[in-house]
Amino acid sequence: MTTVLKALNAALHFCLAEDPGVYFLGEDVLDPYGGAFKVSQGLSTAYADRVIATPISEGGIVGLGVGMALRGLRPVVEIMFGDFITLAMDQLINHAAKMRWMSNDRVRVPLVVRTPMGGRRGYGPTHSQTLEKHLLGAPGLRVIAACTLDDPGGLLQKAVLRDDDPVLFIEHKLMYTRGVLALSDLEEWQAERTDGVYPAYRLRIAGAPAPTITVATYGYMAEMAREAALRLAYQHEVFTELVVYTQLSPFEPEPVLESLRRTGRLLALEEGGRTLGWGAEVLAQAVEGDLGGLRAARVAARDMPIPAAAMLEAQVLPQADDILQAALDLARK
Amino acid sequence: MTTVLKALNAALHFCLAEDPGVYFLGEDVLDPYGGAFKVSQGLSTAYADRVIATPISEGGIVGLGVGMALRGLRPVVEIMFGDFITLAMDQLINHAAKMRWMSNDRVRVPLVVRTPMGGRRGYGPTHSQTLEKHLLGAPGLRVIAACTLDDPGGLLQKAVLRDDDPVLFIEHKLMYTRGVLALSDLEEWQAERTDGVYPAYRLRIAGAPAPTITVATYGYMAEMAREAALRLAYQHEVFTELVVYTQLSPFEPEPVLESLRRTGRLLALEEGGRTLGWGAEVLAQAVEGDLGGLRAARVAARDMPIPAAAMLEAQVLPQADDILQAALDLARK
Amino acid sequence: MTYSSDPLELYRQMLRIRRFEETVLDNFPRGLFFGTTHTYIGQEADAVGVLSHLQEGDVVVSNHRCHGHFLAYGGSMHALAAELMGRATGVCGGRGGSQHIQWRDFYASGILGGTLPLATGMALAEKARRSGRLVVAFLGDGALGQGAVYESLNMAALWHLPLLLVLENNRYAQSTPITLNLAGDILARFQAFGIPAEERDTTDVLEIREMAQQAFQAVRAGEGPRALVIHTYRFAPHSKGDDTRDPQEIARYRERDPLPLHASRLDPEAVQKVQAEVEHEVAAAFQRAEGDSAANPASLTPPLGAMS
Amino acid sequence: MTYSSDPLELYRQMLRIRRFEETVLDNFPRGLFFGTTHTYIGQEADAVGVLSHLQEGDVVVSNHRCHGHFLAYGGSMHALAAELMGRATGVCGGRGGSQHIQWRDFYASGILGGTLPLATGMALAEKARRSGRLVVAFLGDGALGQGAVYESLNMAALWHLPLLLVLENNRYAQSTPITLNLAGDILARFQAFGIPAEERDTTDVLEIREMAQQAFQAVRAGEGPRALVIHTYRFAPHSKGDDTRDPQEIARYRERDPLPLHASRLDPEAVQKVQAEVEHEVAAAFQRAEGDSAANPASLTPPLGAMS
C-alpha cells in the first residue's frame, strides 16, 4: 500500500513529466533534502531546471507563482509549514484570486500552493496550526484538502494539470505516513464518490443500520472520524454516515445536505479552531437548507494557540473521544 | 449631531491626552493631511512626538505596534485601507495574537489596529473589500466593528485605553460621514445595550408588535438594516428585532440567541462575502443553540471580487432590497 | 506593436497622456467617473522614454498610477476612458477601474509593492520559455516601503531574470515626502541585491530614453535585472483634490515640465499639428466612451472557471 | 543581571550552551522531548561575545535557534530544559516549546524575519521612554529572504532607533547554502538602508566581543541602529537529524570550534574546573527538569484576558 507522501510525490513526478510548463518551487526542496516533509524527493534530480529552491520569502514565492502562472506556466509552490501562509495572504487574496476576474477573464492563474497544516507533533504555536479557515471564502481561490481516501495524488494532479485557477492545496502532516485507501479496499465500509473534479466521499459502515448522524469532515480528521464511527457503531450502536470533503472552498453543500435529508443530525469535524472554521459554513448551509428539525454540532480545536507540550496540545486539539462524545450527545437530541 | 468620523477623531485626541503611552502610527497620518479618511486630523499637531507617519509597510507597522505594545506602550496603528490588512496577517495571527498566551501570560499586547473596510465608492477590487472575516476566530485577537449607534468613539477609546490584548478595529468608509446615534435619540426605536465592554444593541421599532425575525448584523450594515426594518414594518407588516454587534470575535452568541428564543427566525447581514463570513458563525451558533424550528438565512456580498463600475458593484454588494427580500422569504417560512 | 523613437512621436505620446489625464481631472466633478484616479501629469517622460524601447511581447507591470504607463504601452485611450466610466467597453469591462488594468502583456494593480513578486515570476517565465521577452516593472518611491519589493529584488538577481525595474521617485508618497519614508539611498538598495542601477534627475524624455537603452540591452542579453531610478515630480494632486504640498515647490518643478522642455527642440509647426491631432483623439475617446453603454451586471462571471 | 567580560566566564557561558545542546541532541532519541529543536553548537561565540555587553533591562529578540541566545542572556538552564520537556516549570509553562521563549526582556519566535518589526517597535518604545535600553535582534542568513526584515531596517534607520542587529551567517538556511538564497552582499543590504554595518569571519569570542563593543556604544549613545555580521558555522544538523552537508566541510569548520579556540588561551586548570562545574550544572538541570511534573492542561488560560 502506498502512503499519502508517496502518492503526492508520484503525482508531482507525473505532472513534471507530463507538462513542460509545470515548475516546482519552495524552500529546501532540492535533493537530497527533498523538502522538509520530503514531498519533493527526487524532483530536482529528475527535473533540475524546473525545480527551484527559493529564498525564505513565503509572500514573494507565492507572488512569483502568480506571475509565472499569468505567463503561461503551471507553477507549484510549496510553503514549508502551513503556519507561514499568513505571509502570503496578500498574494493569495489580493493578487492570485482576483487577477483573472479583474482582467474580465482575459488571463488565468493556474497556480497551486501546497502546504502541510496541522499539529499533534509538538511543534508549538507557530508550527502546528490549521489555518486554512482564514482563506476559505476568498472569491477566486479554490481550497482543496487531501485525505487518505481514494486518490490524493490524483487530486493534486488535477489541481496542477487541469485547474486554470489558483488552488491552495492543504495536506496534514500526520497524513503523509498513512496509507492511501482506495475506496474498493475499504472493506468495512461502503463508500461512494460524488461526481466532480474534487469529489466528496460518502462512507457508511458496510451492513450497518441506517445512519442517524451525518459527520462532515476533511483531511486528517477523516481518519479520526472513521475510527470514531467504528467505536460509535460497535460500542454504542450509533450509526453515522461520513461525508468527507476535498474541496473546502467554494463550499458545495449538496453532499452534506443529501445525507442530512436522511439523518437530520449534523456533526462537523475539523482540526482548526472552532470559531469561523469550516464547520461554521457547513452548519450555516445546513440550516439554510431548511431540512426541518436539524440538530447540529461542531468538534474543532479550542479557540486557543496550540501549545508545544504534548499534554497541553492534546487538550487544545480535538481528539477521538471528543468526536465520540459529541456524536453521543447529538444522538440523544 | 457629531459624525462617526468626529467621534473617532475625538476619541483618539482623548486617548493621546489621557495616557502618555498612547502612540498613533500610520501612512499619511500627519497634519495637514490627517490620514486618507481624515480620522487622524489634528493629532500630529497636538501630539507631535507621539504621532508618527510611517513608510508604506503594512506588515512592518503592525509588527512595530506589537513590539511597542510588548514594551509597555499603547500603540494605535492605522491601515489606510482594510484591503491591505492581508499584508499584516502574519503579524496579527502569528505574533500579536499569540505573544501573551505563548509567554504563559507573562506579557501583554495592548495594540489597536484600526482600518476602514467596505465598498460602495467605486474604488475597485483592491480598495473596497470587507476582509475582517479572514481574521475572525484567530485566538488572541479581538475584532471590533464600530457602528453609528451609541458611542463609536467610546468603543475605540476602550480598545485603546483599557484593552490589554490586540484589537482589530473595523470602520466602514461610508460610516464616517454619518451621524452618531445616541440610543436615547433613536426616537422611532426602542433600543437596549448589553452589558460588557464591547456591547451589542437590541433595536425594535417603538410600539410595534412582537418581532418575528431576528436580524443580526454589525457596522454599516446596521444602517441598511434599520432602513429595511422600517420598510418591512410599514410596507409589509413584518416586524424585526435588530441585534447589532460591536465585538465580532470572539463571537458571543447570547444576544442573538436571546432574541431568537422569541422569534425563531434569524437573518444575518454583512457586507463581506457570504462564504465563511461572520454570518456563518452566527448561523452555526444559532443551530447549536437548539432552539427548535430555527429558520435562518444570510444576506452578504456575492462571493466575487468587487468591481469598480457602480452598476457592477451594486450587483455584488448586498443592497437594502436584498435584505427586504430575504426577510420576506424568511417570514413566509 | 511598434514603438517609435522619433522625437515628434515621443512628444505625441507624452501629450496624449497629459491631455488624457487633464481631461479626467476636469471631468471628475461632473460625476462622469466613479471611484478614484491617480494622474501621471508631470511624469510622462518616464513611461514614454523607457517604454520606447519595448518590443512586441515584452511585459509591463504597473501600479496604481498606471494610465500613463498604459497609454505609452499602446493601450487604447478610448478603452481606458471607458474603464474609468464603468462602461462595458472598458479595458476590463468596468471590473478593474482606474488601478486595475490588464490588456495584452500589460498588468496593473493597486496593491503597492505586491506587483513586484508577480513581475519577478513573469520574468522567470519568460526566461524559462526563452521567449527573448523582458519585463518592465514600474514602482514609486513609496512602494520601497514594502518588503515584497526586496524579496523580489533578491530572487530576480539570484536567478538573473530579465527584469527591468523603473523606480519613479516623484518625491512623495501620497502626502508624505520621501524624507519621512525612506532611509539610506535608493540606488544602494538595488545594488545591495546585486542589481546594477543608474539614476537621473530629469524630465527630459530623450535623456530617459538614452539612459534606458543600455539597461534594456543588458536585460535582453540575459545579464539579469537592472534598475533605473528617475527622480521626477507629479504636478497634480495624489489622486483628485488631495494636495498639501507647497504651491511654490510645485511651481518650481513645473519649470521643468517635460512637455515644453521636449517641444522646444521640435519644429513648432509639427508640434502644433500633433497638438491638434491629440486634442481630437482625446475628445473623440471620451465622447465615444461616454456614449458607450454601462457595464452590464449580467456579464459578471464567477471568479473560478469551470474545469476541463 | 550582570554580564561578565572575564575570559574564563565567557568560556563558561559558551560551554554551558554547548553542553546543554549536546545533551538535548543526545536525549532526543530517548523520547524525552516532544517536537523539534535547533541547536546552537558551533555558534556559541556569537551570543556570548555580543551579549557580554548587555546591561540590565536591555532587550534581546531571538529566533528559532534561541537556546544559545537565551542561556547567554542569563536564562535558566533548568527552565529551558523543562520547557523542552513540556514541564509545568518550563520557561513558558510548556506552551512555547523550543522556539518560543519569553522571559524578562528576552523574546524568541519561530517565524523567521517576523521578529524584526517587533524588535524595531521595541526599540521605538525604549527610545520613547528614554530608558537608555537597547534592543539586540538576532537573525540568520536565511531570514534575509523575508521582506519584513527590510521594512524594519528602513524604519529603524529612519527613526534612529536603538537597535543592534546581529546577523549570524552560518552559511546555510536549513539545507540550503547561502549561495542559493542570497544575491548581492549582506553588509551592503544594511548599509543601503543607512545602517552602519561591520562583518567578521570568526568564531573567536574575544574578537566578537571587541567588534560588538563599538556598535553597542553607538547604539546606546543614540546614534541609531547598527548591524554586526558574523560569518560562522553550525556543527550539528539544522534541527535533529537532517544534515545533507558535506562531512568534510563540517570537519573543516570544526577546526575553528570556538570552545577549544578560546580555551587554548586560558589556564588549563581553570578550564578543567569550569568544565566540571558546567557538567554538573547541565546534569542537574536536566535531572531536575525530568523530575518536574508535566504541564497541567487545567492551567491553560483563554488567549484574551478579562478587561478592566
Ligand SMILES: Cc1ncc(C[n+]2csc(CCOP(=O)(O)OP(=O)(O)O)c2C)c(N)n1
Ligand atoms: C499596499 C498599499 N498600501 C497603501 C496604499 C495606498 N496608497 C496608494 S498610492 C500611495 C502612495 C504611493 O507612493 P509612491 O509609491 O511613491 O507612488 P506615487 O503615488 O508617488 O506615484 C499609497 C500610500 C496602496 N495602494 N497599497
Ligand SMILES: Cc1ncc(C[n+]2csc(CCOP(=O)(O)OP(=O)(O)O)c2C)c(N)n1
Ligand atoms: C517564516 C518562516 N519560514 C520558514 C521557516 C522554516 N525554517 C526554520 S529555520 C529555517 C532556516 C533558517 O535559516 P537561517 O535564517 O539562516 O537560520 P539558521 O537556521 O541557519 O540559524 C527555515 C527555512 C520558518 N521558521 N519561518
Ligand SMILES: [Mg+2]
Ligand atoms: Mg511617489
Ligand SMILES: [Mg+2]
Ligand atoms: Mg543560517
